Amino acid sequence: MRNDQTFRQELNQALDYADILDRIAGYASFSGSAARIREAMPVTDRIFVREQLDLAQEARTFTQNGQSASLAGITDIRSVLQMAQKGQVLTTQELLEVYLFLRAVDGLSRAFDAGLYPKLSELADSLVADSRLESAIQDAVGMDGTLKPDASPALVRLNRELTQSRASLAARGREFVKMNSPALMEHMTTSIGGRLCVLVKAQDKYRFGGMIHGSSQSGQAFYVEPAAFVEANSHVQSLQAEIEEEKHRICRDLTKRVGNAAFSLESDFETVTEIDTALAKGRWVLDVDGVIPxxxxxxxxxxxxxxxxxxxxxxxxxxxxxxxxxxxxxxxxxxxxxxxxxxxxxxxxxxxxxxxxxxxxxxxxxxxxxxxxxxxxxxxxxxxxxxxxxxxxxxxxxxxxxxxxxxxxxxxxxxxxxxxxxxxxxxxxxxxxxxxxxxxxxxxxxxxxxxxxxxxxxxxxxxxxxxxxxxxxxxxxxxxxxxxxxxxxxxxxxxxxxxPTSVIDRARERKEQEASQVQRELENLERLQETVRHKEERFRSLIDDAHRLQKEADQEKEKARKDRQRIREEYAANLDSMLDEKREEAERIIQDLKGKEKLHELVADRTKLNSLGQDEEADGAEPETSASTKPHVFHVGDYVRLTGLNTHGEIVDIRRKEATVLANGIRTRVKLSKLEPMARPVIRKPERTHRVDAVASRFPSELNIIGMRVEEGLDALDHYLDQAVVHHATVVRIIHGMGTGRLRSAVWKDLSKRSTIKSYEAAGPSDGGLGATIVTLR
Missing domain, CATH: 3.40.50.300 (P-loop containing nucleotide triphosphate hydrolases)
Incomplete structure (x- = not known):
């Protein structure tokens, strides 16, 4: 494979290669991985390419599962490491960059589950988290890039002494101003070159001894450091110098530790760059709805x-x-x-x-x-x-x-x-x-x-x-x-x-004259192919419409089935409620009968008991059976029609004048007078008119729709289930992957509407878990 600058220019010009890599680099977390992406070139090293694609696949899954690896704030620290190795003392800002990198390494080393992301985990395991150096820099340098006041015990002591000395000097200055205010232009102190001074009138500039640091623009006043301030000012400046020296010593010591760890940090930098490059690819491929080739x-x-x-x-x-x-x-x-x-x-x-x-x-x-x-x-x-x-x-x-x-x-x-x-x-x-x-x-x-x-x-x-x-x-x-x-x-x-039309017609004539027979036949073939293709598209559109109408019919059928089921359940509930009310009233009458002694009361209650159930026969009831006609004697197992309910079933129990009838899978208690004998219907099994040939045995038992959009996945599912019914499949597996869950939810929603589906459930751990669905057909 060519890998020279000319080939790179050829790729950029012909395929906009640099612009595409720039877009992918925009998904990187720091400049190191962005630069690696922009420098990438096609190679013939099969092992390298496969490793890169495997890492990108794991990174895509990692991102798709909603996980992230924090690399915020890190920078390319290679130049800082080179300075440390050469003995150049690093600034606190440069030390902060090293700390942020160490913190990212520490987090990245624990970011990946080895079972789910083996290659990313292997890279992360190779990172060497230097917790001692990380803690040392953290203790000395703040997140604002400045040295902390308590970076060392000596620095704490010096800062405390400096605070006390400045306070003492300020008090001495206030006292001086109070005592010598007539000779001063301003009743306050000022600082010149870091030394406390007062602004004295020109005629009194030598009155207080000390040093003169300058004059005002008008020349009528001079900045004087009185002799009373000199020693205290010098002590303050001495403390400031000691503090700066201590800060320099702290940075020098930390720089030495960074230099000693430079080789390990450079190795970690390469690994972090490799991981972030893979994560950038994973984020990009999800955004463009792409795939690992x-x-x-x-x-x-x-x-x-x-x-x-x-x-x-x-x-x-x-x-x-x-x-x-x-x-x-x-x-x-x-x-x-x-x-x-x-x-x-x-x-x-x-x-x-x-x-x-x-x-x-x-x-x-x-x-x-x-x-x-x-x-x-x-x-x-x-x-x-x-x-x-x-x-x-x-x-x-x-x-x-x-x-x-x-x-x-x-x-x-x-x-x-x-x-x-x-x-x-x-x-x-x-x-x-x-x-x-x-x-x-x-x-x-x-x-x-x-x-x-x-x-x-x-x-x-x-x-x-x-x-x-x-x-x-x-x-x-x-x-x-x-x-x-x-x-x-x-x-x-x-x-x-x-x-103009005349020009176009003349051009057509010349073309006909100059065109060879082969060219004419080719043009005729092109027109014929175009016609056939349009017919194929029309035919495909008609098939899609047929599938849509079939789905709508199945939905209407399912709705009608649910309506019938609801009506049956409401009917059974109303009937049971009515019978319960009658039984309760009968019990109350029987209890009253037990407590009555007078004949006329007993006769009245017995009349009430006999009248139960007659109210529902009042409208549209047939005349009572005459004394000369004997009522039909029913037995358990007889097949009967329930008058007034437009249904029929088998008697499964008889108690006194009531029978329990099993009709359409529902047990109903009715009076014997409401039953009519009828012949048991003969249910014929439909003859199978289709044939099963060797194709059924070759029908695939699973459908893989991972990576498809929801619409494409449902179209593929629809076609596959239609074929499954034709080939008399009983159990199939739909592989949709976990991802964001949208495809799985769409598949389950579609399955719930199909009358040909008996049941469906998530696959077991060995069959794909939540990434697959087991479907049982009727």
Whole structure:
């Protein structure tokens, strides 16, 4: 892999590589890791790249789980360590930077669970937390970057003596002013050069002895240090000098300790930088909804799902899927200008480069090959100083590519052969692509040339695709359409831009005259492919509508079932309540009967007892059975109809004139007079009209939707459960991951609405725990 400055410039110009790394570096906590991100380059060291991607994966999970590692306040301390090793005394601010770094190391060493984040934990375990040096600096230096007054016992003593001396000197000054106020210009003391003075009238400047430190601007007064102040002033300054010397000694001692620990601190700095770089990648990949790529060495197959260029606004950008099958070496993209061809090339190219630099990629799924070398030719690189035209500039780079290409080469070429005669340019483009294919290189290219598209359609190993263009609005949709070559729409766009119809018609005639039979057939094929694709999209839309209607029908069915269940429960509750009231009234009457002795009272209560239950027969009741007609004798096990309730069931118990009937799973006590015998209905099992073939045995028992958005995950779940019903699956597993919990909640909500689901629950510890759901189908 090239790793020179020219290759770096090529990456920056062709893929905006530096701008993308700047964005990722913005997620770093300090300048050291930000610089490492900005300096990253694609490499061929497989072990290094895999380690970087594994760390980024753990960092993504760490961040997704809501955890964080505090690195706030730390800086790049390497220059400070070098100064300490050379014996240069560090300032208190520099010592504070070392302390903040040591504190971050101490916290980082305990931040990662070895079971969940083994690689990050392994790095953190290698950190050497120097708690003694950390405590020593903390005891001496405050968080404001100044030395603490109690940094040492000597400093405490000196500060106390200084405070006392200043207080004594101030008292002496107040006394002097009070006694000599007529000779003073101001009745207060002042400080000149750190020594206490008074402002004396000019004629009295020698009156008090001592030293004269200067005069006022008018010359009418002088700043005098009286002889009475000299000794005390000198003592104060002596104490101040001793304090500064003690501070210097403290900083010198701490600097020596930092210098002795410099090797360990430099090692810790590298480790902290490595961890913070991984955490920055993890935060970035979550923000761009990206993925950690998988790199394979089997063949040249490539797959990117829902990929978006990282510099585009993800809310507005159109995501696309790109792939190359194992035997396909060239992905050729056609379509009109400004349709998104170059952005497509850059999107695939930056995913390849980021992956081999150890970074996540902006896609939902990424499977990429290893490449030993990379070449990029995008944009116009005219050079006035080197007298190179656009065509010459392209050919210079392509000649370098062709000379060094081989198996494991990745080339991204925009408009090969552009900038010269179209026929010669197209012929040259085909020759270059054929040569690169013969050498085993993988090539992504774009073209306008019909001859190149015709060759690509006929050549093995070439996938000709296009960027969709709306023929009605003449606007690009930026959607990538696989295996469909796109037209240029040059005449339509020219007409839209106001070119006269006569000119466009003349151009069409000339095109028809000069176009070869192959070109005409190619254009006809492009139109046919476009028609078929629109029909496929319409068909897919109809299937989606059918799924939606089926789900709505299932929801309505479930609602009706719940309504029926509610009505049954309300009916049973009302019936039980009514029967309980009648039983209570009967008990009261029976208790009254036991206490009555008079015949007429007994007859009245017996009449009340016989009348119980007749009130509900008053409306719509059938006439009583005549004496000549014998009532039907019911037995346990008879199948009966409950008159007035429009239901039927089996008698399970008979007591006196009441029977307990099991109807629709509900036990109901009713009077025998309310029952009619009926024949037990025969329930026929429906015949199975479908067949089960060998496909059922191959139906997957689990669905993995980790990394999908909620809408995509539910679409995949809907399709999978439909297939599960068709294949008579009984138990399946849905793998959705833990993450933020949104996808899991959406899956459970969807399952709760399905009539085909018997039950669902979180998987056991060995089956994925909260990251998976076990579903049992009816």
């Amino acid at each position: 998988s790199l394979q060495e089997r063949d040249g197959s490539l797959r990117l799902v829902h990929a978006v260029h990282p510099l585009l606004d993800r809310e507005k950008a159109v995501a696309n899927d790109y792939r190359l099958k194992p035997r396909q070496q060239v992905l050729m993209i056609s379509g009109p200008n400004m349709g998104g061809k170059t952005v497509t090339l850059k999107t695939v190219g930056i995913c390849v480069v980021l992956a081999q630099a150890g970074f996540p990629v902006p896609a939902h799924e990424a499977l990429l090959p290893w490449y030993e070398s990379m070449w990029f030719d995008i944009g116009d690189n005219q050079s006035i100083s080197e007298n190179l035209s656009t065509f010459s500039s392209h050919m210079t780079r392509i000649s370098g590519l062709v000379s060094s290409a081989g198996r494991g080469t990745f080339a991204l070429l925009d408009e090969v052969g552009n900038g010269t005669d179209p026929l010669e340019g197209a012929s040259l483009a085909v020759a270059v692509l054929e040569d690169l294919m013969d050498k085993g290189a993988t090539v992504l290219t774009s073209t306008h040339y019909s001859q190149v598209k015709s060759w690509g359609k006929a050549a093995d190993g070439v996938l000709v695709s296009s960027m969709e263009f709306d023929a009605e609005t003449l606007q690009p949709t930026y959607r990538y359409v696989e295996d469909v070559s796109g037209a240029s729409y040059a005449f339509d766009i020219a007409a839209r831009c106001g070119l």
